[in-house]
Amino acid sequence: MKLDAKIPSGPLERKWERYQLEMKLVNPANKRKFDVIVVGSGLAGASAAASLAELGYKVKCFCFQDSPRRAHSIAAQGGINAAKNYQNDGDSVYRLFYDTIKGGDFRAREGNVYRLAQVSAGIIDQCVAQGVPFAREYGGLLANRSFGGAQVSRTFYARGQTGQQLLLGAYQALSRQIGLGNVKMFPRTEMLDLVLIDGHAKGIVVRDLVTGEISSHAGDAVVLATGGYGNVFYLSTNARGCNVTATYRAFKRGAVFANPCYTQIHPTCIPVSGDHQSKLTLMSESLRNDGRVWVPKKRDDKRPSQEIPETERDYYLERKYPSYGNLAPRDISSRAAKEACDDGRGVGPGGLGVYLDFADAIKRVSEPVIRERYGNLFDMYEKITGENAYQTPMRIYPAVHYTMGGLWVDYNLMSNVPGLFVIGEANFSDHGANRLGASALMQGLADGYFILPYTISNYFASNKQTKAKADQTEFKKVEAEVSVRTNKFLAIEGKRTVTSFHRELGKLLWDKCGMARDEAGLKEALQKIPALREEFWRNVKVTGGSGSLNQDLEQAGRVADYLEFAELLCLDALIRRESCGGHFRTEFQTEEGEALRDDANFSFVSAWEFQGTDQPPMLHKEPLVYEELKMSQRSYK
Amino acid sequence: MNLTLRVWRQKNAHTPGEFREYEATGIVPDMSFLEMLDVVNEGLIARGGEPIAFDSDCREGICGTCSLVINGIPHGGQRGTTACQLHMRHFKDGDRITIEPWRARAFPVLRDLVVDRSPFDRIVQSGGFVSVNTGQAVDANCLPVPKDDSDLAMDAAQCIGCGACVAACKNASAMLFVAAKVSHLNLLPQGKAEKDRRALNMVKAMDEAGFGNCSVTGSCEAVCPKEISLDFIARMNRDYAAALLKGKFHAKAQAAGG
Ligand SMILES: Cc1cc2nc3c(=O)[nH]c(=O)nc-3n(C[C@H](O)[C@H](O)[C@H](O)COP(=O)(O)OP(=O)(O)OC[C@H]3O[C@@H](n4cnc5c(N)ncnc54)[C@H](O)[C@@H]3O)c2cc1C
Ligand code: FES
Numbered sequence: 050m051k052l053d054a055k056i057p058s059g060p061l062e063r064k065w066e067r068y069q070l071e072m073k074l075v076n077p078a079n080k081r082k083f084d085v086i087v088v089g090s091g092l093a094g095a096s097a098a099a100s101l102a103e104l105g106y107k108v109k110c111f112c113f114q115d116s117p118r119r120a121h122s123i124a125a126q127g128g129i130n131a132a133k134n135y136q137n138d139g140d141s142v143y144r145l146f147y148d149t150i151k152g153g154d155f156r157a158r159e160g161n162v163y164r165l166a167q168v169s170a171g172i173i174d175q176c177v178a179q180g181v182p183f184a185r186e187y188g189g190l191l192a193n194r195s196f197g198g199a200q201v202s203r204t205f206y207a208r209g210q211t212g213q214q215l216l217l218g219a220y221q222a223l224s225r226q227i228g229l230g231n232v233k234m235f236p237r238t239e240m241l242d243l244v245l246i247d248g249h250a251k252g253i254v255v256r257d258l259v260t261g262e263i264s265s266h267a268g269d270a271v272v273l274a275t276g277g278y279g280n281v282f283y284l285s286t287n288a289r290g291c292n293v294t295a296t297y298r299a300f301k302r303g304a305v306f307a308n309p310c311y312t313q314i315h316p317t318c319i320p321v322s323g324d325h326q327s328k329l330t331l332m333s334e335s336l337r338n339d340g341r342v343w344v345p346k347k348r349d350d351k352r353p354s355q356e357i358p359e360t361e362r363d364y365y366l367e368r369k370y371p372s373y374g375n376l377a378p379r380d381i382s383s384r385a386a387k388e389a390c391d392d393g394r395g396v397g398p399g400g401l402g403v404y405l406d407f408a409d410a411i412k413r414v415s416e417p418v419i420r421e422r423y424g425n426l427f428d429m430y431e432k433i434t435g436e437n438a439y440q441t442p443m444r445i446y447p448a449v450h451y452t453m454g455g456l457w458v459d460y461n462l463m464s465n466v467p468g469l470f471v472i473g474e475a476n477f478s479d480h481g482a483n484r485l486g487a488s489a490l491m492q493g494l495a496d497g498y499f500i501l502p503y504t505i506s507n508y509f510a511s512n513k514q515t516k517a518k519a520d521q522t523e524f525k526k527v528e529a530e531v532s533v534r535t536n537k538f539l540a541i542e543g544k545r546t547v548t549s550f551h552r553e554l555g556k557l558l559w560d561k562c563g564m565a566r567d568e569a570g571l572k573e574a575l576q577k578i579p580a581l582r583e584e585f586w587r588n589v590k591v592t593g594g595s596g597s598l599n600q601d602l603e604q605a606g607r608v609a610d611y612l613e614f615a616e617l618l619c620l621d622a623l624i625r626r627e628s629c630g631g632h633f634r635t636e637f638q639t640e641e642g643e644a645l646r647d648d649a650n651f652s653f654v655s656a657w658e659f660q661g662t663d664q665p666p667m668l669h670k671e672p673l674v675y676e677e678l679k680m681s682q683r684s685y686k
Numbered sequence: 687m688n689l690t691l692r693v694w695r696q697k698n699a700h701t702p703g704e705f706r707e708y709e710a711t712g713i714v715p716d717m718s719f720l721e722m723l724d725v726v727n728e729g730l731i732a733r734g735g736e737p738i739a740f741d742s743d744c745r746e747g748i749c750g751t752c753s754l755v756i757n758g759i760p761h762g763g764q765r766g767t768t769a770c771q772l773h774m775r776h777f778k779d780g781d782r783i784t785i786e787p788w789r790a791r792a793f794p795v796l797r798d799l800v801v802d803r804s805p806f807d808r809i810v811q812s813g814g815f816v817s818v819n820t821g822q823a824v825d826a827n828c829l830p831v832p833k834d835d836s837d838l839a840m841d842a843a844q845c846i847g848c849g850a851c852v853a854a855c856k857n858a859s860a861m862l863f864v865a866a867k868v869s870h871l872n873l874l875p876q877g878k879a880e881k882d883r884r885a886l887n888m889v890k891a892m893d894e895a896g897f898g899n900c901s902v903t904g905s906c907e908a909v910c911p912k913e914i915s916l917d918f919i920a921r922m923n924r925d926y927a928a929a930l931l932k933g934k935f936h937a938k939a940q941a942a943g944g
């Protein structure tokens with residue numbers, strides 16, 4: 050298979066313009082003849098569904114929550130980047146492009162990233178017009194803050210609830226189109242498979258999560274906006290429902306999966322408190338604008354934080370990365386925290402934590418100002434830990450947060466399966482091996498508002514379509530397969546709960562394929578995962594029936610997919626014999642312990658193609674060609 | 687600690703439900719309320735029983751999915767806290783805890799503690815938006831918005847749409863929810879053009895969905911996890927009255943002109 054990224058030729062800054070000029074258009078009157086299936090109603094899905102409907106397409110949108118407004122995007126806290134240069138601090142499209150490529154450790158495509166930076170400014174305009182109440186200065190103009198991996202203030206925010214406000218903006222636009230009859234919304238409906246006809250994506254098979262009914266929906270294109278797969282690790286900052294099922298099912302139908310091993314571990318999360326833990330809570334990176342990260346200089350220092358004098362504290366990020374300090378990128382900050390804890394200098398229960406201290410900031414700008422900036426985060430911290438972070442420093446530890454990997458897409462955001470588009474966190478496109486803070490919201494909305502509406506039109510206009518119908522045999526066949534699988538879970542009647550398998554898998558991945566990876570550990574994981582999967586299919590216990598609301602059954606399906614997908618993740622980590630961004634192989638590091646890339650051998654996107662159950666997947670390589678930037682060793686010193 | 691739970695169990699919307707008792711053992715103070723239920727469910731599954739169905743997703747107080755009435759109070763009565771953020775350190779060994787779903791005519795129970803809140807979506811579809819298509823926006827800083835207005839709009843916009851306000855109200859009124867959305871948009875210059883239509887249409891959709899009337903008891907504000915103020919209800923009532931008046935005036939003018 051040849052993977053063609055289809056990047057338009059010409060100078061970087063003209064590529065997107067050129068694409069728009071040369072693309073084929075669908076005449077307004079014809080648009081209503083096209084049916085688009087959008088799976089997901091997060092930032093990417095909701096913005097796409099609304100924008101496509103505004104253009105005149107007939108859209109069906111699906112989500113597993115009870116309302117599109119509850120997609121995981123709602124939880125994003127810190128902000129969204131855009132190259133507006135409102136602060137007059139030297140920002141530009143080029144700088145955002147450069148920061149993103151560098152932040153991604155030179156493992157993303159130049160063409161895609163440049164376009165992302167180009168459309169970023171329009172996102173802010175659109176959101177403000179929708180009534181998103183971004184933070185403002187007294188003059189009434191928009192406020193900005195800084196985020197990790199950047200030296201300019203380009204992040205727009207709405208208190209600590211930026212994702213919520215952006216999603217509500219997109220949800221409102223979507224609701225308007227639902228009200229107008231242009232979008233039909235299917236909440237509490239889970240996509241369980243993709244249907245291809247003559248090699249084209251023509252629809253999906255879904256399960257109604259209330260009645261258990263399995264049915265098909267046909268369309269002229271399918272858009273997956275189903276988010277990331279961080280929950281394969283069991284514990285992550287993702288919402289409980291986030292899963293890999295939609296993208297993994299598409300993979301099994303022929304879509305190639307790119308860079309599955311690129312997972313982001315976020316440095317500032319509330320540490321695990323016990324075995325009962327069901328998820329981890331992020332403390333927004335924006336806190337690092339004012340909080341200082343430190344650990345005691347001495348090992349096993351059990352004194353309470355306030356009894357440790359300044360001279361006996363190690364502000365390790367400021368020490369190691371003087372120019373970025375506490376705002377060093379996520380992968381680097383996470384590893385530095387792990388190093389400090391591995392060295393016996395961690396704080397809190399089990400020594401798995403570092404301090405994030407606001408005492409200096411409170412002295413500098415006063416407690417009310419800090420409260421105004423981060424009040425809700427401090428409240429959340431107190432609810433979870435019972436501690437007041439205005440008085441004692443927060444304790445934080447890295448946790449799985451985001452997945453840069455995802456289904457492979459070209460410049461059109463279309464996968465290798467014609468008619469299957471993938472947007473938002475579900476694709477692999479823009480963040481390389483590490484995503485910068487506040488750039489996921491930007492990418493999701495760029496894809497949904499400003500890119501997909503063009504590229505999907507181009508697809509419709511340049512491919513002759515045959516209409517598919519949901520009662521065609523291709524659909525019936527997949528429906529039957531889905532039913533068989535669903536009933537199989539219930540028939541096993543084993544001894545172990547679904548969650549116990551998920552927890553075991555998650556722990557294995559975190560230990561062997563988490564913040565630091567090595568060949569021996571990955572090989573061990575690759576041995577253990579199939580064994581665990583085998584046990585699952587023999588010994589899992591799922592109660593209840595298939596014809597009603599059954600959350601245990603829903604979860605069983607998701608965990609079964611994780612048990613296959615985890616292997617792909619480890620395999621990808623194993624073959625990538627270099628360190629880059631979030632992928633840190635301990636065998637490949639500089640003398641100072643930084644990630645050591647191997648551009649000569651690994652500057653490619655790894656794209657895996659399914660070969661059949663119990664067959665190893667096939668690796669395809671899309672070479673990454675840098676025409677504009679010179680690949681260099683990332684330095685944040 | 688060990689607790690006794692009295693939990694509402696109901697097969698589906700068409701079957702009557704009942705309370706059943708469960709023992710929750712080995713609960714630790716650092717668990718969230720939902721993690722406590724996870725532990726109970728794991729035990730139930732292991733014994734071959736059907737787990738208690740309850741909704742949750744973000745588990746950090748922002749998605750508005752979790753929806754439990756705990757000891758008679760939606761979300762359990764910790765100020766500004768959703769059930770998923772409520773921690774077991776607020777309970778003590780030996781407590782008996784009653785857990786029920788949201789109860790309101792407009793929110794039928796789907797199973798156990800899971801209810802159907804789709805009427806909220808329909809209310810938003812009737813006017814909870816600014817009619818601006820993608821691509822039609824002008825530069826974001828073209829229109830300065832006074833910080834106070836923007837902050838107040840944000841206070842209202844914080845609503846997570848969980849429905850606790852409805853569950854707490856003896857009339858099952860959705861006024862706080864609707865007022866929050868109407869106020870968020872009506873306070874901003876971007877929302878002004880559709881101010882009247884929005885108030886009229888959203889109130890109409892609310893009435894049609896079967897929510898009760900507001901008698902300003904304030905029980906909604908007391909349980910709101912985002913502490914959304916009753917003032918927004920007063921504000922919406924003003925917007926609504928003004929819109930009604932203007933509507934009458936327009937109708938008269940039109941009749942006179944036509
Ligand atoms: C706690 C937290 C804070 C964050 N903060 C920031 C931040 O400050 N700035 C930033 O830029 N990024 C942030 N991120 C990352 C960002 O929020 C996400 O990457 C982004 O919101 C993903 O959006 P999405 O639209 O791709 O997917 P999601 O919002 O995850 O939406 C996925 C949608 O797909 C649906 N879905 C999934 N599977 C199926 C299926 N099988 N069938 C039917 N429907 C399905 C879901 O119902 C949902 O509607 C944060 C992430 C977390 C976890
Ligand atoms: S689960 Fe999201 S608010 Fe409780």
